Amino acid sequence: xxxxxxxxxxxxxxxxxxxxxxxxxxxxxxxxxxxxxxxxxxxxxxxxxxxxxxxxxxxxxxxxxxxxxxxxxxxxxxxxxxxxxxxxxxxxxxxxxxxxxxxxxxxxxxxxxxxxxxxxxxxxxxxxxxxxxxxxxxxxxxxxxxxxxxxxxxxxxxxxxxxxxxxxxxxxxxxxxxxxxxxxxxxxxxxxxxxxxxxxxxxxxxxxxxxxxxxxxxxxxxxxxxxxxxxxxxxxxxxxxxxxxxxxxxxxxxxxxxxxxxxxxxxxxxxxxxxxxxxxxxxxxxxxxxxxxxxxxxxxxxxxxxxxxxxxxxxxxxxxxxxxxxxxxxxxxxxxxxxxxxxxxxxxxxxxxxxxxxxxxxxxxxxxxxxxxxxxxxxxxxxxxxxxxxxxxxxxxxxx
Amino acid sequence: xxxxxxxxxxxxxxxxxxxxxxxxxxxxxxxxxxxxxxxxxxxxxxxxxxxxxxxxxxxxxxxxxxxxxxxxxxxxxxxxxxxxxxxxxxxxxxxxxxxx
Numbered sequence: 119x120x121x122x123x124x125x126x127x128x129x130x131x132x133x134x135x136x137x138x139x140x141x142x143x144x145x146x147x148x149x150x151x152x153x154x155x156x157x158x159x160x161x162x163x164x165x166x167x168x169x170x171x172x173x174x175x176x177x178x179x180x181x182x183x184x185x186x187x188x189x190x191x192x193x194x195x196x197x198x199x200x201x202x203x204x205x206x207x208x209x210x211x212x213x214x215x216x217x218x219x220x221x222x223x224x225x226x227x228x229x230x231x232x233x234x235x236x237x238x239x240x241x242x243x244x245x246x247x248x249x250x251x252x253x254x255x256x257x258x259x260x261x262x263x264x265x266x267x268x269x270x271x272x273x274x275x276x277x278x279x280x281x282x283x284x285x286x287x288x289x290x291x292x293x294x295x296x297x298x299x300x301x302x303x304x305x306x307x308x309x310x311x312x313x314x315x316x317x318x319x320x321x322x323x324x325x326x327x328x329x330x331x332x333x334x335x336x337x338x339x340x341x342x343x344x345x346x347x348x349x350x351x352x353x354x355x356x357x358x359x360x361x362x363x364x365x366x367x368x369x370x371x372x373x374x375x376x377x378x379x380x381x382x383x384x385x386x387x388x389x390x391x392x393x394x395x396x397x398x399x400x401x402x403x404x405x406x407x408x409x410x411x412x413x414x415x416x417x418x419x420x421x422x423x424x425x426x427x428x429x430x431x432x433x434x435x436x437x438x439x440x441x442x443x444x445x446x447x448x449x450x451x452x453x454x455x456x457x458x459x460x461x462x463x464x465x466x467x468x469x470x471x472x473x474x475x476x477x478x479x480x481x482x483x484x485x486x487x488x489x490x491x492x493x494x495x496x497x498x499x500x501x502x503x504x505x506x507x508x509x510x511x512x513x514x515x516x517x518x
Numbered sequence: 519x520x521x522x523x524x525x526x527x528x529x530x531x532x533x534x535x536x537x538x539x540x541x542x543x544x545x546x547x548x549x550x551x552x553x554x555x556x557x558x559x560x561x562x563x564x565x566x567x568x569x570x571x572x573x574x575x576x577x578x579x580x581x582x583x584x585x586x587x588x589x590x591x592x593x594x595x596x597x598x599x600x601x602x603x604x605x606x607x608x609x610x611x612x613x614x615x616x617x618x
Contacts, residue, residue, distance in 0.1 A: 217539065218539045218540070218541075219538050220539075280538055280539070318537075318538045318539065318541070324543070325543070325544040325545065326541050326542065326544050327541060327543075327544045328540075328541045329539075329540055330541070332540060336536075339536055340536065340539070340540060343536060343538070343539075346533070
């Protein structure tokens with residue numbers, strides 16, 4: 119660790135700092151709550167000359183990502199940011215960007231989806247776009263947000279990956295809260311993240327036809343290639359985490375971050391900032407003598423299937439906390455975890471805890487109750503597969 | 519007349535023979551598209567005044583100047599009929615292609 123500077127910043131500002139240090143050529147973004155501050159800070163940094171980039175004013179999120187693809191297609195390092203309705207408005211372009219293999223980095227502030235209209239956080243926006251071909255990482259705090267923007271470019275631009283990269287931050291809880299952040303030195307970042315070089319671009323001396331159609335004879339092959347690049351990215355993600363650790367002294371565990379799972383009977387799987395609260399609960403329950411652990415999934419795509427199978431072999435009960443739901447079934451993280459566990463690696467119990475929608479708080483007491491539910495289920499008490507957490511009313515089944 | 523360069527599309531054998539994403543070198547085509555045509559434009563040179571209206575309006579740029587009148591590159595004409603529709607002198611007629 120050399121010449122680092124400490125700054126007291128919000129999650130949004132940490133993202134803007136990460137982008138600044140990554141030296142993008144083009145920033146094309148449309149403001150939306152709770153991501154707005156990212157766009158504001160970046161426009162200021164471009165205005166005062168801190169970033170030598172073009173800031174494109176666009177009329178929508180659909181245009182923001184379309185413009186980002188255009189600049190990425192000529193080999194420019196490109197950034198965009200969005201949230202919620204904006205992410206869904208650019209949904210068409212998400213598939214375009216991944217299919218075109220444009221290594222754009224995007225910040226997404228996780229926010230609920232209408233209706234009912236809500237500006238507050240949950241994960242229903244990005245998780246509904248797991249199939250769009252983007253690498254998706256979920257960060258826990260502002261430091262990890264800053265670091266993952268820089269790593270995002272490293273991973274996305276790797277010649278064997280060339281896949282766009284989405285950094286997800288919980289809206290408000292993470293985007294608008296302040297913490298002390300280590301800001302890496304520019305020279306060190308330049309060593310870690312050299313300029314973007316690719317042959318896969320349009321150039322004046324080598325004009326290309328980009329984004330053409332395919333007949334049924336070739337379509338599957340392009341999609342297979344995309345899938346294999348995403349699978350390959352697992353190796354690159356882990357290498358990037360190690361190299362970042364050597365250079366800046368911070369590692370995050372690669373695909374996942376396990377906390378006190380070694381001897382645990384019951385483990386809760388989380389994404390994003392709720393993990394911080396859950397860590398405190400683990401410490402409290404450990405003091406009471408309960409063998410509980412926490413397992414943070416960092417990457418939803420590519421999915422940490424090997425890590426989850428290994429966890430399944432070690433523990434007796436796995437709970438999955440989903441701030442999202444696929445109506446008519448269950449939480450999407452739960453579905454993904456269970457599919458990894460199919461076969462001999464499955465623990466005795468898997469339970470889904472669904473809640474925290476539209477900014478609803480999930481308290482330490484509620485997380486502790488999840489562990490108690492898991493431990494009871496483990497001992498043979500009947501349990502429900504899908505459990506809504508902290509409903510504010512009684513359900514009608516028990517109406518008298 | 520400038521004709522598009524035709525280059526044979528070699529079917530990939532290995533996945534790495536494909537480009538990374540759908541892109542390729544510009545400036546060539548891999549196929550003629552005369553087969554798309556149901557109707558074929560025929561120019562009656564006695565009626566043609568060489569006004570170049572069809573030359574300007576052809577969406578595929580397959581009409582070219584020839585001896586102060588016009589002619590059609592039948593390798594790439596898709597038979598849309600815009601030239602015939604737009605001709606003020608009814609010098610272009612569309613006739614059904616004889617496909618066997």
